[in-house]
Amino acid sequence: MINALYQFLENNQKPLHEIADKIWENPEIGYHETFACATVCDFLKARGFSVQIPFVGIDTAFKAEFQNGDGPTFAFCSEYDALAGLGHGCGHNLICACGLGAFLAAADYMKAHDIHGKVVLLGTPAEESFGGKVKMEEAGCLNGIDAVVMAHPGKDFAHDSGHSAVIGYEVTFHGKAAHAGASPWKGVNALDATMLLFAAINAYRQQMPPSAIIHGIVTNGGDAPNIIPETSTSRTYLRSTVEELLEPLQKRFLDMVKGAELMTGTTAEISVFHVLYRAAKPNNVMNKEYTKLVKALGEEVLTPTTTGRGSTDFSNFTRVIPGCHFNFAIAPETCASLPGHSIEFKAAAHSDYGFAKMLKAAAAMAAIGIRYLGDQQFRDDVNADFTLVK
Secondary structure (H helix, E strand, C coil), rough: CHHHHHHHHHHHHHHHHHHHHHHHHHHCCCCCCHHHHHHHHHHHCCCCCCCCCCECEEECCEEEEEECCCCCEEEEEEEEECEEEEEEECCHHHHHHHHHHHHHHHHHHHHHHHCCCCEEEEEEEECCCCHHHHHHHCCCCCCCCCCEEEEEEEEECCCCCCEEEEEEEEEEEECCCCCCCHHHHCCEEEEHHHHHHHHHHHHHHHHHHHHHEHHHEEEEEEEEEEEEECCCEEEEEECCCCCCHHHHHHHHHHHHHEEEEEECCCCCEEEEEEECCCCCCHHHHHHHHHHHHHCCCCCCECCCCCCCCCCHHHHHHHHHHHHEEEEEEEECCCCCCCCCCCCHHHHCCCHHHHHHHHHHHHHHHHHHHHHHHHHHHHHHHHHHHHCCCC
């Protein structure tokens, strides 16, 4: 089966390549991906697929379907948002083409071999910090869907090792301006409060659980060195691979903010700028199947021994139904490193090498979807693993 699916994708790679390239050449940030959505949806409609856009109340989300009789429903995800200023430095143009390719290959195989069930392609916007999938899941986008997968570009082919839960806080301290040289005692220094907050975070690092990390930046530290800063703003991410630790981590952070207020006489304005991405719940059965299938296509597969420290809104999907967020290589072994969100990653996401590897990931995802629809034992194993894993 895997060879037939891969052959289909090779035979139909031209339009997929064109879509990946067009999206790369026209980067759009979260919730503004009108070109990417139109490009994919027009392609699907022209081939007779049912497409809903807007979907679940989001203008740049869509849902495409193919059904052959009654049976389970398996979904693939396509992301297509870019990074502000950098463009597709995370390779979402390839994620889009990968999900689309898997959907097309699965639908073709279902028709050819009379596999019953439904496959769905979810167009999911705004993964980069805005949490498109969080909003989609809350709006019911997974209703009627039994399992879901996607694949992300990177340095290696790898199974889903999991992702951290994350939430982001913006803290603005309010003080009082004064002349920093002539009458500083008349001021209340908001920047001092921000610096004390970061000092508290740094002091906490020694006792912080190994699974947790806090990191942030100062976005506003004042206007001029001769003015006591009246306001100062920072943005901070709180992450943990163990989701249960995120709540005490948040409490500790908010206590630090209160402490900085007390020590400086400022007041703090706190808001969430990055919605909660949950810790992932990778499906072990689908992970093993992806590894086997990719190896069958001649690729080495990395088996990570630790949970990934990054975060994705796809993790929220995996908490509702069985899901996996696989990886595929887009740079040759001669490339010593491939940092995410970089110019180097952006170039690799537009390379023929990266596209060719993406086709193999798409074939493997399609094969997993087909097996889930047509193999009762495999489906039971996937579902049982989801129920057992916390």
